[in-house]
Amino acid sequence: MPPRAVFVAGAGTEIGKTYVTAALTRRLRERGLPVETVKPLASGVPPLHDPGFAESDTARLLDAQDIALDAEAVETCSPWRFSAPLSPDQAAILEGRSLDLADLVEWCRARIAGTPGTLLIEGVGGLMSPVTATATGLDWLRALDIPALLVSGSYLGAISHALTACETLRRYSVPLRAVVVSESPGAPAPAGTVAASIARHAGAPVVCLRRGEACPGSLADLIVT
Ligand SMILES: Nc1ncnc2c1ncn2[C@@H]1O[C@H](COP(=O)(O)OP(=O)(O)OP(=O)(O)O)[C@@H](O)[C@H]1O
Numbered sequence: 001m002p003p004r005a006v007f008v009a010g011a012g013t014e015i016g017k018t019y020v021t022a023a024l025t026r027r028l029r030e031r032g033l034p035v036e037t038v039k040p041l042a043s044g045v046p047p048l049h050d051p052g053f054a055e056s057d058t059a060r061l062l063d064a065q066d067i068a069l070d071a072e073a074v075e076t077c078s079p080w081r082f083s084a085p086l087s088p089d090q091a092a093i094l095e096g097r098s099l100d101l102a103d104l105v106e107w108c109r110a111r112i113a114g115t116p117g118t119l120l121i122e123g124v125g126g127l128m129s130p131v132t133a134t135a136t137g138l139d140w141l142r143a144l145d146i147p148a149l150l151v152s153g154s155y156l157g158a159i160s161h162a163l164t165a166c167e168t169l170r171r172y173s174v175p176l177r178a179v180v181v182s183e184s185p186g187a188p189a190p191a192g193t194v195a196a197s198i199a200r201h202a203g204a205p206v207v208c209l210r211r212g213e214a215c216p217g218s219l220a221d222l223i224v225t
């Protein structure tokens with residue numbers, strides 16, 4: 001029975017969460033599985049009319065779902081958007097806004113309840129990056145009580161970052177479906193070698209995704225079975 005929802009957490013920021021989430025979305029859709037994908041809270045997102053919007057997480061995730069870019073689609077995918085490419089709590093301050101974890105959790109719960117298949121939720125930054133003035137991504141994930149998919153890079157240092165995140169998830173009894181190692185540009189070791197190192201300690205299946213690669217079927221299996 002596929003899970004109602006999966007939270008895509010990061011061992012860090014800008015390491016491949018959106019790439020992996022989009023690739024997984026495409027693979028599940030190819031299989032005819034009902035999947036919806038959201039990035040409820042996003043920083044570094046220019047306004048829709050800005051040419052840079054096409055590079056945003058929101059635009060990439062909508063594209064993976066073959067949803068045309070318009071204001072309603074953007075709001076439905078990412079209701080909390082901030083322009084500054086900073087931690088969301090800091091980006092919110094710059095816009096004179098604030099965000100409450102309870103609202104974020106309530107929105108996600110409603111989306112999970114209203115999604116006929118599986119809802120993929122991309123988090124923000126790393127697992128413990130702040131999402132509000134008082135809460136981290138881990139608080140958000142724990143409140144949702146759904147399994148995680150952890151995305152890691154393969155840069156030097158990624159092994160420790162990934163294992164620290166795995167350990168943190170274990171400490172709080174968050175089920176970890178899989179770790180995905182998304183190959184980092186210019187990494188000194190092959191991504192497969194990094195993935196094998198992580199696999200020796202992670203206590204969860206580890207899948208490697210090389211640059212430009214599509215989502216392997218094995219990852220889709222780990223998520224929906
Ligand atoms: N396996 C990969 N193959 C090709 N490009 C990749 C891969 N993984 C990541 N990238 C690219 O690296 C950049 C950063 O990745 P991505 O945007 O997915 O990171 P992120 O973890 O979602 O960042 P954020 O914390 O901002 O949400 C993007 O340009 C993305 O397309």
Ligand SMILES: C[C@H](N)[C@H](N)CCCCCC(=O)O
Pocket residue numbers: 013014042043044084085086087088124125126128129130
């Ligand atoms: C702008 C960036 N790409 C992300 N959207 C936000 C990353 C926040 C990281 C905060 C931190 O953990 O230090």
Ligand SMILES: [Mg+2]
Pocket residue numbers: 017018019057122
């Ligand atoms: Mg992203």
